[in-house]
Amino acid sequence: MRHLNQETALPLPADAHVETLLEERVTTTAALVARAQAGDTAAFGQLYRGHVDRVFAVCLRMVADRGRAEELTQRAFVKAWQALGSFRGESAFGSWLHRIAVNVVLVEMRSARRRQQRIQTTDDLTCYDCPGGGAAPGERLDLEEAIASLPEQARAVLVLHEIEGFKHDEIAEMLEIAPGTSKAHLHRARKLLMERLNR
Amino acid sequence: MMTHEHIEPLLQDYLDGALDEARRRQVATHLDVCPSCHAAWERLHVVADDLAALPRQIAPSRDLWPEIEAQLASPPPSRRSLRADRAPQPKARRVEGRRRRWAVLGVLLLLVGVGAWMFAQRAGVGWEVAVLEGAPRVGDRLLDAAGRLRVGQWIETDDASRATLDVGAIGSVEVLPGSRVQLLAARATDHRLSLDEGSLHARIWAPPRLFFVETPSALAIDLGCEYTLKVNEEGESLLHVLSGFVELEHAGRASVVPEGALALARPGHGPGVPFAEDASDAFRRALPRYDFEGEAAALNVLLAEARPEDVISLFPLMRRADGAAKGRLFDRIAALTPLPDGVTREGALQNDPAMLEIWEEHLGLDANGWWPVFTSEAAPVRKIVFSPKQEKPWRIVIPGDDEPGESLYVTGQVFGPDGETPLPDVHLHVYHTDAAGLYAPPGTPDGTHRLRGDLWTNVEGRYAFRTIRPGAYPNTATPQHIHFVVEGDDFPEQRFDLFFADDLRVSDRMRAREKSKGRFAEIQPVKSADDGTQQVRFDLRLAR
Incomplete structure (x- = not known):
């Protein structure tokens, strides 16, 4: 392979004055957070607009249900508002919020499971865990549908690991499972995905 | 020899980079020699790629803010700790069950790992x-x-x-x-x-x-x-x-x-x-x-x-x-x-x-100028391209949007006599026939070339142009071609012709002669992109 330019490390253009634009934005977010911490809901509304798509994406993929995902997104922002006092700015606001959203989803998933365990005695109504669930034989699912058809825990691990970029020990901590279990879920999820995508 | 049940579970660890170096090499080598495992690896890989490529943002279908705002009004932000969000500790029994499953899985993985020990290696993707x-x-x-x-x-x-x-x-x-x-x-x-x-x-x-x-x-x-x-x-x-x-x-x-x-x-x-x-x-x-x-x-x-x-x-x-x-x-x-x-x-x-x-x-804010933008969506997004009228462009678009013919990109690099030193600022004048094989509409004076352009190599000696695939002269055996008239500071005007390897009019004798020129041959292969666009690379070596 030939390279365009053999001298590596091309000097970057002097756009330091442009970078201040980015820095200013960080400051703006910090300022919005500070205003929100002081009780300014309009400032929090601006933070909401900047981050809602990211939060909704993780909620939707984890629970595979639009209505529930919208509820959870709302709950995540309300939680964030309540916890704003503890946000010290050590991490980016976006990642902090993202963590909260993931926690809210996980808490909900656990309590939903407990509810289900109480209601369902022997009949497995949803059949989430049935092999091949979600796809009729020969039907080809698209990727998002295939993810949605996965068993809940496997789906959660898959979304956190493959899409959200968390590591197994982080996922294990969030889901309160062993890191090896997280890995096993991931492997199983991928296998099921391949089956359901008919690959 | 191991069966596929033994290597398949390892593929995921291989994908995740979770194998140690020795085992990684063994899996890689096995993949090289075993078509069926290699196919399994490809399937896994494609799914993993597709997952990673999913968008990180999805917009909710309605505005969720009003309901959130309604819930914010009453309690002002408190100093409550984030840990309040954490769920209660799970029941010990469940953890134990999971641990046991984990232990079983661990043993399995270990067996698999030992089994895979004999495999050899292949470069990872x-x-x-x-x-x-x-x-x-x-x-x-x-x-x-x-x-x-x-x-x-x-x-x-x-x-x-x-x-x-x-x-x-x-x-x-x-x-x-x-x-x-x-x-x-x-x-x-x-x-x-x-x-x-x-x-x-x-x-x-x-x-x-x-x-x-x-x-x-x-x-x-x-x-x-x-x-x-x-x-x-x-x-x-x-x-x-x-x-x-x-x-x-x-x-x-x-x-x-x-x-x-x-x-x-x-x-x-x-x-x-x-x-x-x-x-x-x-x-x-x-x-x-x-x-x-x-x-x-x-x-x-x-x-x-x-x-x-x-x-x-x-x-x-x-x-x-x-x-x-x-x-x-x-x-x-x-x-x-x-x-x-x-x-x-x-x-x-x-x-x-x-x-x-x-x-x-x-x-000069030409929406479709320069490199064209291919979108397969039904309603392509409107794009604005600012193309400053450069004095010496290194890439140009020759035909108008409605020029009939197959879209063709020609890219290349111009080198000095050693075939290694790229030459910047070399002037290329290129011209060719239209899809019907004509340089100009009938009736125009001889020597008129309707489809033509001038470009100058950039600092790396590169040039590129988009045009249409020229047609062969009507009723002759002359192959399709593009003329290049090239001149640099220390290099007198010299001419090159680009022919296309997939053109049946190109004779075996021409092919044999050009072959000896290696990469600077004037017959070059044509690659087709998924959208049907043809691409040709044509590097030039100038003589003093």
């Missing part, structure tokens, strides 16, 4: 990494010289490290200090990185739309170019195009950013309009305030500060604007650059498509 400074982290290990970044893996540089990645065979990316980059896909038609934080510097020498960088705020689509991209901790991106063009896209909003321009993108907003490198500080500061936040006062600053070069920002702003702002933007653009015939204020303000097109072209 991914891109080469060369460390330039320090010790970047690739996957779970620190790299001190060179290694491989596999699909799904992250490369992280601290303040003292940087590295280059080979983008398949189409370019290179330097990961600058303080960055976090993930390889999302390494396919021939989809080279894809995710830049979560930090900066990178990309140089790509391939046709457009093969190299992508995802950031939290936009997708950067290479249109054949060199650029730097920075992402701050809030996920905002700053793109600076050093040569060629880059498109930023997010949720249907797109900006095409030309050489010498920058653009910001913000999470939730997507890309902003481009702005010139030398726009005034006040202009740069006001731009995002107006473009993203709709701050009316910022528009005053933009209008007051704008120079003719800043039409690159004002024009797309005008297209997006409504009401009074649209009119004010129109008036300012019209004051900075004369209005062409056929464009009226009324028409432009009603977004008359034909009128905007005339105006765009007149301004």
Whole structure:
């Protein structure tokens, strides 16, 4: 392979004055957070607009249900508002919020499971865990549908690991499972995905 | 010999970079010799690539804010700890069950690992990494010289490290200090990185739309170019195009950013309009305030500060604007650059498509110029391309949009007599027949070449042009060809003809003769892209 330019490390253009634009934005977010911490809901509304798509994406993929995902997104922002006092700015606001959203989803998933365990005695109504669930034989699912058809825990691990970029020990901590279990879920999820995508 | 049940579970660890070096090598070698495992590996790999390439943002179908706001009103933010969000500890019984399953799985993995011990190796799928400074982290290990970044893996540089990645065979990316980059896909038609934080510097020498960088705020689509991209901790991106063009896209909003321009993108907003490198500080500061936040006062600053070069920002702003702002933007653009015939204020303000097109072209903001933009979507996103009328362009588009014929890209590099030293600033005059094999319509004087262009090699000796595949002269056996008349500072005018290897009129004798010239042969293979566009590479060696 030939390279365009053999001298590596091309000097970057002097756009330091442009970078201040980015820095200013960080400051703006910090300022919005500070205003929100002081009780300014309009400032929090601006933070909401900047981050809602990211939060909704993780909620939707984890629970595979639009209505529930919208509820959870709302709950995540309300939680964030309540916890704003503890946000010290050590991490980016976006990642902090993202963590909260993931926690809210996980808490909900656990309590939903407990509810289900109480209601369902022997009949497995949803059949989430049935092999091949979600796809009729020969039907080809698209990727998002295939993810949605996965068993809940496997789906959660898959979304956190493959899409959200968390590591197994982080996922294990969030889901309160062993890191090896997280890995096993991931492997199983991928296998099921391949089956359901008919690959 | 191991059965496939033994290697398949290992493939996932192999994919995740979780195998130790010895075992990794064994799996790799087995993949080389076992077609069935290799097929399984490909399937896994494709799924993992597709997962990693899913969008990180999805918009809810309704505005969730009013309900959130209603719940905020009463309790002011408290000092409650985040840990309150944590769920109660799970029941011990469940954990125990999981532990047992884990133990069983561990034993299985161990057995599998021992079984796989005899396998040999193959290079993993991914891109080469060369460390330039320090010790970047690739996957779970620190790299001190060179290694491989596999699909799904992250490369992280601290303040003292940087590295280059080979983008398949189409370019290179330097990961600058303080960055976090993930390889999302390494396919021939989809080279894809995710830049979560930090900066990178990309140089790509391939046709457009093969190299992508995802950031939290936009997708950067290479249109054949060199650029730097920075992402701050809030996920905002700053793109600076050093040569060629880059498109930023997010949720249907797109900006095409030309050489010498920058653009910001913000999470939730997507890309902003481009702005010139030398726009005034006040202009740069006001731009995002107006473009993203709709701050009316910022528009005053933009209008007051704008120079003719800043039409690159004002024009797309005008297209997006409504009401009074649209009119004010129109008036300012019209004051900075004369209005062409056929464009009226009324028409432009009603977004008359034909009128905007005339105006765009007149301004040099040609929507379809330069490298064309291929989209297969039913309703392609409207794109603005600013193509400054360069004095000596190194890439050009020869035919008009309605020229009949198959689309063809010709790219190449011009070298000195040694065949190694690239020659910058070499003048190429190229011309060829139309799809019917004619240089000019019947009746025009001989020697008229309708489809022709002039271009000059860039600092790397490169040139590129888009045109249509020429037709052969009617009723003759002369193969299809493009004429090149080439002249450089220390090189007298010399002529070359490019023929196409897939043209049956090219005789065996010609082929045999040209073969001896190696890569500088004047018969070159034609590659077809998925969209049917043909691509030819034609390198030239000049004589003194």
